[in-house]
Amino acid sequence: MGRIWALLLCFLLVPPALWAEGDLFLFGPGGNYLVKVSPVGNSALVTLADPKDLKALGRWEIPGFAAQTLEFSANRSGRLLLASDDRILVYDLTVRPPKEISNFQVPPGEKITKVSFAPDRDEVYWTSEKRLHKNNADGTKTETLAEVNEGIVGMAPLKDRRVALAKKNSAELILVGEGQDKAPEVWATQGGDLVGLASPEGQKLFSLDQNNRLINWDLFTKKPAAGYDLEPESSPQKATGLGLDDRKKQLYVAGEKDGTESIKSYRITDLLNKTIAPKPERLVRTGQGGIYQARRALEPSRIDELMERIEALPSQPPSGTSTNQNGPFQLAQIEAKNGDLDKALSFINQVPVNSQDYAASRELQREIYQKIEQNNELESGKEQFGLGNYQSAKIILEGVLAKQPEQREARKYLAMTDKRLFDEQAGNWFLGILGTLILGTLSWFLWGLYQKKGAQFINQLIADPEDKRRLLLKIVAARELLNKRREQDKMSWYHGRLGEIERQLDWAEAQVNQAGVALSELITLVGQLHTEMVGMVKKASPKTSSSKPAPETAQRVGLDKDSGPSPSGPGGAQTFKKEVPKSEPRKKASKSAQPETPSPGGVFDESDYYMILGVGPDSTDAEVKKAYRDKLKEYHPDRHDASGYSWVKDEAIKMTLLVQDAYKALKTEAGRKKYARSRKA
Structure with a gap:
C-alpha cells in the first residue's frame, strides 16, 4: 500500500506544467494500473503506471480533449474508457504502446452527460440530456435506446442488456431493456427527487434522492430490498451525486451544504449489513458526475526513482495498428496482474513444453490455482456470513486466516462473525428463559382451566x-x-x-x-x-278384529318394517322382528323370528345381507323383494338432498349399493342357500 501512495504522490509532485486542479486518478481492477489524466492547455495528458513495482508504462497527449469520465471495463481486462463532453475514447492497455480501440465523436447538437461500459459486454452506454444511446465495441455504430422528455440525471448499466435511468426532477427511475418487445418499466421510489444511480458490476442497483435516502433495489422483484437514511432528517445537507470507487466496493455520496460540496464514502458490505459508517473523502467530482481521487498530502517514498522513469518516458500517442509481441507466458503474467486469472490460465496452457518459460509458467499456474482457491474460500465464508450461517462462516474464515494471516478482509469478517455468534447465543439464552416462563404460565393456566371445566x-x-x-x-x-x-x-x-x-x-x-x-x-x-x-x-284401535292378536299380547323385540334407521351402523340399517301372539308357539329354529341381525344396540355388519334387508334366511322370495323395494325407497339419495351435511347423502349412496348387492344374493332360494354356505365357510 505504501508503494501505491508513493506513486500517487509522485504523480502529484510532477512539475506544475504537468498537473492542475483538474487532475484525475483511477486505479485499475486489482490495482494493476494507475491512470492519471491532467489538463494541459486544451489537451489532456494521460500517464499510465504499474503501482505494484513503481514502473512507468506510458504517457501520451490527447489534443482538444477535456476528460470528464475515466472507467475500466469489468468485462475485459486492460480496457480503459476516457470521455469528454463530445468524444469517447477506448484504449487497450495490455499492449505497448497502448492501442486505441475506439474514437467516437458525438453527433452535432448532442452532449455527453453520462457514459459507462456495459458490465458484461464490450459495448458503451452514454446519455445526452434526454436520450440513451449505445455504441458497439469499436465505436462505429450508435443506437438510440430510449428518450426521456423530462431529462436524465443518472444512468447505471446492468447485466442482461438492461440500463437503469433516473428522471430529472422526479422520484421515478426507468428500467430500459434492449429489443422491440421490451417496453421501459417505471419504478417509483416514493421519496425525493433522484440525484444519482450506481450499480456495482451490474448485479445490484442503488438509487439516491436529494434527501439522502439511499435505496437498494431487488432486481428480481423490482421492489426496494432495503433503504438507508444517510443523514438525519434535520440535516441541512442535500445530496447532489452518487458514484463508485475504483474497486466497486464503496459508494461515494456527494452533498452540498451552505454552497460547499463534500464527499463521503460508504462500504457496500457495511450497508448490506445495515451499518451506516460514513468516511469523509478528499475527492474530485467532474461535470459528468464522476468522482475520482484528488491530490492528497502523502509521505514521499522512492519519488526520485519514479520521477526519473516518468521523465525519461517519451510522450507517444497510442498506436491504432500496434501488435502485441508478448508470448503466452508474458500475456499470462499481464492477465494475472490484471486480476483475470481464468485468462491467465488459458495463456499458460499455450506455453510449449520445450519453451524456456515452461518451468516458470508452471510455477505461475500453481500460484494462480492457490490464489483462486483462497479467493473461493474467502467468498464462501462471506456467503455463509450473508446467509446467516455464522458457525460455518467462522470455520471457513479461520481456515483462510491459517493460510493467509495477513488477509485483512477475512479478519474483518471473522470479527463480525464472532460478534453475531455472541449476539445469537445471548438471544438463545433470552428465548430459552422466555420460553420457560411462557411454558410455566401456560401450564398454570391449563391446570386452572382443568379444575374449572374438569374432565x-x-x-x-x-x-x-x-x-x-x-x-x-x-x-x-x-x-x-x-x-x-x-x-x-x-x-x-x-x-x-x-x-x-x-x-x-x-x-x-x-x-x-x-x-x-x-x-x-x-x-x-x-x-x-x-x-x-x-x-x-x-x-x-278398539275396533280391532278379534281374529287378530291384541297389541299388548304381541312380543316385540325390534323395529317393525316402517322403522327408521338404526344407530347400529352407518346409514342406519334396519332390524325388526315379527309380532308373535302368545297363543302361537314360536318356532324354535326359525331364523325369521330370530334373524342373524344384532339388537339395536349391536354392531352393524356390512357383509350380513340379511341384516341389510331386514329379513331372515327362511323368508320367501316375495318378502325379500318387498324388503328390497322398501329399503331402496328409504335410502335413495334423492330423499336426502335437503340434509345440511354432505356425508349424509354419501352414506345413503353407500347403503343403496349395499341393498342392491344384498338383494342380488338373496332374491332366490338357491341364492340364499349359496350365501348361507359362503357364510359358514
Missing part, C-alpha cells in the same frame, strides 16, 4: 374427530325414526313424549360445535332416545 374440557380436547360424525349420523337417524313414530301414533298416545324427544335432539345438535362439550356423552344420550323410540309399540 368435560379434557374430553373435548382429546375427542376423536370421528365422534362428531357419528353423533350427527345418530341424530339424523333418530329424527327419521321420530317422524315415522308420529305417523304411526294415530291416537297420539306418545305425542307428549315424542315432542320431548324432539327438543332433546335439537339441544344435542346445537351442542355439536360448542367448546367444552363431551361428544361421547351426547352420543350416548341420542342412542338412548333412539332405543326408547324403537321400543314404542303401536296401540291398536
Whole structure:
C-alpha cells in the first residue's frame, strides 16, 4: 500500500506544467494500473503506471480533449474508457504502446452527460440530456435506446442488456431493456427527487434522492430490498451525486451544504449489513458526475526513482495498428496482474513444453490455482456470513486466516462473525428463559382451566374427530325414526313424549360445535332416545278384529318394517322382528323370528345381507323383494338432498349399493342357500 501512495504522490509532485486542479486518478481492477489524466492547455495528458513495482508504462497527449469520465471495463481486462463532453475514447492497455480501440465523436447538437461500459459486454452506454444511446465495441455504430422528455440525471448499466435511468426532477427511475418487445418499466421510489444511480458490476442497483435516502433495489422483484437514511432528517445537507470507487466496493455520496460540496464514502458490505459508517473523502467530482481521487498530502517514498522513469518516458500517442509481441507466458503474467486469472490460465496452457518459460509458467499456474482457491474460500465464508450461517462462516474464515494471516478482509469478517455468534447465543439464552416462563404460565393456566371445566374440557380436547360424525349420523337417524313414530301414533298416545324427544335432539345438535362439550356423552344420550323410540309399540284401535292378536299380547323385540334407521351402523340399517301372539308357539329354529341381525344396540355388519334387508334366511322370495323395494325407497339419495351435511347423502349412496348387492344374493332360494354356505365357510 505504501508503494501505491508513493506513486500517487509522485504523480502529484510532477512539475506544475504537468498537473492542475483538474487532475484525475483511477486505479485499475486489482490495482494493476494507475491512470492519471491532467489538463494541459486544451489537451489532456494521460500517464499510465504499474503501482505494484513503481514502473512507468506510458504517457501520451490527447489534443482538444477535456476528460470528464475515466472507467475500466469489468468485462475485459486492460480496457480503459476516457470521455469528454463530445468524444469517447477506448484504449487497450495490455499492449505497448497502448492501442486505441475506439474514437467516437458525438453527433452535432448532442452532449455527453453520462457514459459507462456495459458490465458484461464490450459495448458503451452514454446519455445526452434526454436520450440513451449505445455504441458497439469499436465505436462505429450508435443506437438510440430510449428518450426521456423530462431529462436524465443518472444512468447505471446492468447485466442482461438492461440500463437503469433516473428522471430529472422526479422520484421515478426507468428500467430500459434492449429489443422491440421490451417496453421501459417505471419504478417509483416514493421519496425525493433522484440525484444519482450506481450499480456495482451490474448485479445490484442503488438509487439516491436529494434527501439522502439511499435505496437498494431487488432486481428480481423490482421492489426496494432495503433503504438507508444517510443523514438525519434535520440535516441541512442535500445530496447532489452518487458514484463508485475504483474497486466497486464503496459508494461515494456527494452533498452540498451552505454552497460547499463534500464527499463521503460508504462500504457496500457495511450497508448490506445495515451499518451506516460514513468516511469523509478528499475527492474530485467532474461535470459528468464522476468522482475520482484528488491530490492528497502523502509521505514521499522512492519519488526520485519514479520521477526519473516518468521523465525519461517519451510522450507517444497510442498506436491504432500496434501488435502485441508478448508470448503466452508474458500475456499470462499481464492477465494475472490484471486480476483475470481464468485468462491467465488459458495463456499458460499455450506455453510449449520445450519453451524456456515452461518451468516458470508452471510455477505461475500453481500460484494462480492457490490464489483462486483462497479467493473461493474467502467468498464462501462471506456467503455463509450473508446467509446467516455464522458457525460455518467462522470455520471457513479461520481456515483462510491459517493460510493467509495477513488477509485483512477475512479478519474483518471473522470479527463480525464472532460478534453475531455472541449476539445469537445471548438471544438463545433470552428465548430459552422466555420460553420457560411462557411454558410455566401456560401450564398454570391449563391446570386452572382443568379444575374449572374438569374432565368435560379434557374430553373435548382429546375427542376423536370421528365422534362428531357419528353423533350427527345418530341424530339424523333418530329424527327419521321420530317422524315415522308420529305417523304411526294415530291416537297420539306418545305425542307428549315424542315432542320431548324432539327438543332433546335439537339441544344435542346445537351442542355439536360448542367448546367444552363431551361428544361421547351426547352420543350416548341420542342412542338412548333412539332405543326408547324403537321400543314404542303401536296401540291398536278398539275396533280391532278379534281374529287378530291384541297389541299388548304381541312380543316385540325390534323395529317393525316402517322403522327408521338404526344407530347400529352407518346409514342406519334396519332390524325388526315379527309380532308373535302368545297363543302361537314360536318356532324354535326359525331364523325369521330370530334373524342373524344384532339388537339395536349391536354392531352393524356390512357383509350380513340379511341384516341389510331386514329379513331372515327362511323368508320367501316375495318378502325379500318387498324388503328390497322398501329399503331402496328409504335410502335413495334423492330423499336426502335437503340434509345440511354432505356425508349424509354419501352414506345413503353407500347403503343403496349395499341393498342392491344384498338383494342380488338373496332374491332366490338357491341364492340364499349359496350365501348361507359362503357364510359358514
